[in-house]
Amino acid sequence: MTTPTPEGRDFRRDEVIAGEYVLGVLSADDRRKVEARLASDRNFAAMVDRWQSNLSSFDDAYDPVVPPPRTFSAIERQLFDTLRSEPVRSRGLWHSLALWRGLALASFAALLVMGASMAGLFETRSTGASLVAELSGKGSAIDLVARFDRASGRLQVTPVAASQAEQKSLELWLINGSNPAISLGVLPQTGEGEIAVPSTFRSRISAGSVLAVSVEPLGGSPTGVATGPIIALGKARNL
Amino acid sequence: MIDEDIAGLLGRVSLGDRDAFAELYRQTSPKLFGICLRILGNRGEAEEALQEIYVKIWQRAGRFSQGQAAAGSWLAAIARNQAIDFIRARKPAANVIDEAYDLADPAADPEKLAVVRAEGRRIDACMEELEEDRAEAVRRAYVEGLSYQELADVFAVPLNTMRTWLRRSLLKLRECMER
DSSP states (O other), rough: SSOOOOHHHHHHHHHHHHHHHHHHHHHHHHHHHHHHHHHHHHHHHHHHHHHHHHGGGGGSSSSSOOHHHHHHHHHHHHHHHHHHSOOOOOOOTTHHHHHHHHHHHHHHHHHHHHHHHHHHHHHOOOOEEEEEEEOTTTTTSEEEEEEETTTTTTEEEEEOOOOTTTTEOOOOOEEOOOSSOOEEEOTTTTEEEEEEOHHHTTTTTTTTTTEEEEEETTTTTTTOOOOSEEEEEEOOOOO | OOHHHHHHHHHHHHTHHHHOOOOOHHHHHHHHHHHHHHHHHHHHHHHHHHHHHHHHHHHHGGGGOOTTOOHHHHHHHHHHHHHHEEEEEEEEOOOOOSSOOOOOOOOOOOOHHHOOOOOOOOOHHHTTTTOOOHHHHHHHHHEEEEEEOHHHHHHHHOHHHHHHHHHHHHHHHHHHHHH
16 A cells, blocks of 8 residues: 555654654644643553653763752752741651661750750840851761841751761751750751741740751651751850 | 662652652752753753752652653653753744644555554664664754754754654654564
C-alpha cells in the first residue's frame, strides 16, 4: 500500500505532534493544547511517553552544574514555609535514635550547667523592644546571631559560618530556667533567615532566655525534644 | 543519577518524606540545573526554573511509577518541560499544530508504524540513518530547546523546510525504532 489511509495519516500526524512536543519546538499555546489532550487521550499520552523514553539518551548532553545553596532554601520556603511551632515528626526511620537521645541528655545537662554558670552575666531587667543573643559553641563550625524584634515577633538568625552537613537541619530552641526547651522552628537549610515566633511563645522570650541550636535530622527533631548535639547557645540580652 | 536510588527516593517523597526530598535534591539538582542552564542560557532564570521544577517534583512524585520510565529520565522530562515553557514565554514561537502537516513520505509505511513491538533499537542507531544535518537539527532542538524559527536560522534554511525536516525525521525515527 503506497497511499496512506486517512487513519494512517492521523496516526502519523499524532506521532509527529507527540515528537514535536517532546523535542520542545512547539509554541506555548500549542504546548498547552498538547497537554490538554494528554490528560484525555491515553493513546496519545502513550505516544508522548514513548518519545520521552526514546529521546532521553540525549539527556547525556547536559553537563551537571551544582546550583547555589539559596535555591534549595527558596524551594523549602515555597513548599513548607519555616513557620512551625513544633517539629514535624519524621516519617523516615531514624536508625540511631537511641544514640541521639543519649547525646541529647548529655547536651542538655551541659546546657543547663552552662546556663546556670552564665546567669548574671547579662542584664536581666528588660522593657526594650529588641533582644539579641550571640550563639556560639565550643569547637563549633557555626556561630549565630539571633535578633528578636518584639513588635513584629520576628526572630532573625544570622549565621557567621554554616558548614553543617546538608542532611541535617538546625533547630532553634528556647529555654527559660529549668523549663523544658521549646522548639521555635527549624532554620532554613542554609542556616540563614528568619523564624516567626508563634504568638504564644513571644512573651516567653526575654532577657535571660537561653536560645540554643541543635543539629537534628532533616526537617527537625522527630521527638519534640532536641535529639542532636547542641552546637550553639547563648543568652538573650537587651539591644 | 542512579535510577534505582532515585526511584526509591521518589517513592518516599510521594509519602511526604522531607529527608528523602532533600536527598533527592542533593543527588539530582546538578543535572536538572544543567538542563535549565543549557536551555535558558541565564543563571537567574535557570535558578527560578529549578525552583519550579522541584516544587512540581514534590507535588507529582506520586505519579511516578517504576516501569513507566527510568526515574532519571522522568525528572529530566519535568526539567526540560519547565525550561522550555520559560523560554517559550520569553521568546514566543509560531503556533503550528492546527495547520496542515505535510507528512508525505513514501519511505514510511503507516501499516508498519501501526505495529507496536518491543523497541529493539536505540535512538542512536536510528539517528545515524538520518541525513547528518537533519539528525543534528533533531538533537539541537531537544538539547537546546530551540524553536522551528531558531533552528531555521541556525541551519540557514526556510522555516517550512525546517518543519519538513524535523517532521519527516520524527517519522523515520519512529519507523526505525520499531523495525
